[in-house]
Amino acid sequence: MGTFDLRAVLLSLPVLLLSLTAHEFGHAWVALRQGDDTAYRQGRVTMNPAAHLDWLGTIIFPVMAIGSGMPLLGWARPVPVDPRKFRNYVRGDILVSVAGVAMNALLAVSFAVLLFVLAASTRSMAAPPEALSTLFEMMVIGVVVNVGLILFNLLPIPPLDGSHVMYHLLPPHLRQQYQTLSLYGMIVLWVLVLTGMLRFLFPLILVPARLLMGPAMSIVNPGLLPGV
Template sequence: MYFIIQLPVLLFSVILHEYAHGWMAERHGDDTARIMGRLTFNPIPHIDVFGTIILPVLAVMTGAPIFGWAKPVPVNPYRLNDPHRDMIWVSLAGPGANILLALLASLAMWLLRSYPAFPPIIGISLYDLLKLILVINIILPVFNLFPVPPLDGSKVLMGILPRDLAYKYSQLEPYGFFIIIILLYMGVFWRILGPIVNYLITLLGG
């Protein structure tokens, strides 16, 4: 039953993540996302069968933290004002949007604890919803900032590296999906990222 609440929160969070990428790209000169109809909160254009449906269901079935991804928003780096620099901002925009949402959820949780304005049943339910928003929007940016192509962390790293090294690093991208699946299956991701996620959730009052 809890899954019925988890999935819409996850769906909104991954759509916000991708929308932020497209929005930032447009601010820096590339309107590809708008042309392709991806600057929208309509979930249909953003759904990735594996990342938005299958993976969250598998996570719930196995007791793993629920997470996933939406279909990546198209970005044409050659249309950016400064491709090497601007890709850093575009890549950070998605995780940044999730972190902002987590901070807002944390603030709302603090207000709910400090100034209870709802009957207990409604208050507890709202608090649990806010905590779910907080948790998902901490997991998503931490996961996405892992430096494995095509995750956002890899693109930030490519923007920092010298251009020749960035190009060589980008050659991993065709194999990135399989690397991610293997790391997930072996539990490597959560062994590395789990302590970071737990620390941030505790820090923000979750």
């Protein structure tokens, strides 16, 4: 039986918590802007993690996965949305659906910028402090986690965000058939997770993640890299 990697949990969990919070905040804020105050009335238009916390999906499952070396996976409490309140149903549904991944894209870019700033500011150091090396590692995790959340949530499997966009892209005569998938969407997702079939996302995650981190990695002080 493998050992529990507490360090990996301490590095990754805060990043995941921030990323999931920003994702749900994006949904709630855009829903309010589109005329739906459901999430607002439930206190979800906030960056306070407690408002979006799902103990199983945000804490317990990720801790077990990270600590045991499994692929990182987590979720927060879904933001309640009432599409009937949108000023324009199609526009509102699409904007609210992509708002979460838009926040993750913003975070991924922000982590990449911070990564470059940290790499540039420590480039000439003979031996960067261990604290900076740890911070550098967290920034890398931040880029990878947020790119992963973007690609995962854009999968056209109900109830993921990508399924809402796909619904509106389909011809009208196919929408009803596609909507019936929502009855089985969670089952499909768990099958993909438990069988490891979602591993096909890993190479797709690495391409944009490496692109974002490229400028920092090209000038990084080797002393900042883990294990060096």
